[in-house]
Amino acid sequence: MNVLVLGGGGREHALAWKIKQSSKCDGLYCLPGNPGTAEIAVNIKGSADDFGLIKKQVLSAKIDLVVVGPEVPLVDGLRDKFAADPDLSGILFIGPCRKGAMLEGSKAFAKGFMARHGIPTAAYRSFDINTLEEAYSFLSSMNPPYVLKADGLAAGKGVLILDSEDQAKEQLREMMHGKFGEAGNTVVIEQFLSGIELSVFVLTDGHDYLILPEAKDYKRIGENDTGLNTGGMGAVSPVPFADSDFMRKVEERIIKPTVAGIEEDRIDYRGFIFIGLMNCNGEPYVVEYNVRMGDPETEAVMTRIDSDFLGHLKAAAKGTLKNERISISEKSALTVVSVSGGYPQSYKKGHEITVGFGDTADLHVFHSGTSMSGGKLVTDGGRVLTVTVNGDSIEDCRKKAYAGLSMIKFEGQYFRRDIGLDILRYMREK
Numbered sequence: 195m196n197v198l199v200l201g202g203g204g205r206e207h208a209l210a211w212k213i214k215q216s217s218k219c220d221g222l223y224c225l226p227g228n229p230g231t232a233e234i235a236v237n238i239k240g241s242a243d244d245f246g247l248i249k250k251q252v253l254s255a256k257i258d259l260v261v262v263g264p265e266v267p268l269v270d271g272l273r274d275k276f277a278a279d280p281d282l283s284g285i286l287f288i289g290p291c292r293k294g295a296m297l298e299g300s301k302a303f304a305k306g307f308m309a310r311h312g313i314p315t316a317a318y319r320s321f322d323i324n325t326l327e328e329a330y331s332f333l334s335s336m337n338p339p340y341v342l343k344a345d346g347l348a349a350g351k352g353v354l355i356l357d358s359e360d361q362a363k364e365q366l367r368e369m370m371h372g373k374f375g376e377a378g379n380t381v382v383i384e385q386f387l388s389g390i391e392l393s394v395f396v397l398t399d400g401h402d403y404l405i406l407p408e409a410k411d412y413k414r415i416g417e418n419d420t421g422l423n424t425g426g427m428g429a430v431s432p433v434p435f436a437d438s439d440f441m442r443k444v445e446e447r448i449i450k451p452t453v454a455g456i457e458e459d460r461i462d463y464r465g466f467i468f469i470g471l472m473n474c475n476g477e478p479y480v481v482e483y484n485v486r487m488g489d490p491e492t493e494a495v496m497t498r499i500d501s502d503f504l505g506h507l508k509a510a511a512k513g514t515l516k517n518e519r520i521s522i523s524e525k526s527a528l529t530v531v532s533v534s535g536g537y538p539q540s541y542k543k544g545h546e547i548t549v550g551f552g553d554t555a556d557l558h559v560f561h562s563g564t565s566m567s568g569g570k571l572v573t574d575g576g577r578v579l580t581v582t583v584n585g586d587s588i589e590d591c592r593k594k595a596y597a598g599l600s601m602i603k604f605e606g607q608y609f610r611r612d613i614g615l616d617i618l619r620y621m622r623e624k
């Protein structure tokens with residue numbers, strides 16, 4: 195098969211890396227990809243939002259399967275454009291239609307979906323500028339902290355958690371007056387959930403599903419979960435508190451009704467569902483849906499899949515997932531993201547990167563914000579590289595990952611040194 199992966203971050207590098215291992219993979223293309231994917235695939239310059247370019251590439255390279263990495267092309271209806279185009283409608287495609295992508299693209303839609311299908315999530319109401327006074331009284335009726343969510347896509351910045359009612363009201367007003375652009379025209383206000391977070395990944399054909407390895411993501415820039423939110427600074431898989439009892443609850447109460455809901459609502463959904471969960475005293479609640487894989491979780495998750503991932507993708511796209519079985523490694527995976535100094539605020543680009551080792555069976559470097567300049571690898575984003583290792587334990591992974599990171603150098607480099615430490619603490623206390 196010829197495969198086209200859309201996107202250019204660490205997630206897409208890891209997806210391409212896993213796809214490439216399949217004996218079914220003949221040609222592998224990434225649009226736009228990055229210097230990491232250039233080593234395993236053909237990179238196509240351009241944007242993953244450029245339908246004309248994607249179509250041209252699909253036809254000229256005789257692509258059989260398109261795998262969409264980021265959410266924006268899906269929320270913009272890329273699958274629907276394929277379905278409506280006679281030249282493309284027969285191409286296998288991983289990613290939901292526009293309506294399915296609203297599970298990520300509209301928080302109010304996602305909450306309505308969960309309410310309709312009896313899926314546990316925080317109690318909520320949604321408001322717009324015409325119901326601002328009602329929103330204020332709703333806030334007054336709640337206890338702190340207050341959770342405000344801009345309805346639309348806001349590059350991961352649209353969720354605010356505030357301690358005082360006055361602050362919450364002020365922020366609500368600002369959101370409705372354009373703080374996040376149109377994304378904040380509608381705001382979901384919901385109950386605060388207290389617990390430990392977990393990312394669960396499902397590959398579905400809209401009827402059957404495979405559960406991929408779960409992961410824990412580290413969102414804050416600072417150690418011990420302090421400082422500003424980022425796209426993700428590290429990931430660990432498996433997650434010890436996601437034991438078989440907890441995962442059974444997740445499957446029965448969340449995954450099954452979500453897939454059944456998609457089918458009942460007649461949504462054409464062949465792709466990934468990333469379920470952000472809160473474990474509240476052993477009970478799972480959905481915090482959010484995403485319609486793509488997580489970054490950097492993918493960089494950890496892909497290394498634990500032993501079965502033919504491209505085979506699973508093909509089956510999901512064809513609607514034959516019922517026959518697939520996933521095989522997951524017992525090994526742990528740990529990913530640390532190396533970022534540009536200053537990230538997630540402003541940072542400089544263009545610093546030369548040296549990586550003092552090559553990938554081995556259990557040590558991988560996935561590229562995120564890198565580019566080539568004058569024959570040299572340079573920084574070109576906030577999150578620059580991820581180092582992923584596999585090992586028999588979290589301790590083992592931590593040793594290997596930080597040994598690897600000590601051999602990666604660029605000016606201003608920063609990474610968290612505590613990835614996985616909370617899990618070790620959790621296991622000691624248990």
Ligand code: AMP
Nearest residue numbers: 316341353384385386387388470481482
């Ligand atoms: P979201 O974009 O909906 O995933 O929210 C971003 C982050 O905000 C989540 O990963 C949680 O850490 C936090 N968050 C969102 N909703 C809630 C909630 N209801 N209670 C507590 N934390 C939340």
Ligand code: GLY
Nearest residue numbers: 411426488489490
């Ligand atoms: N790591 C979280 C995300 O990809 O949204």
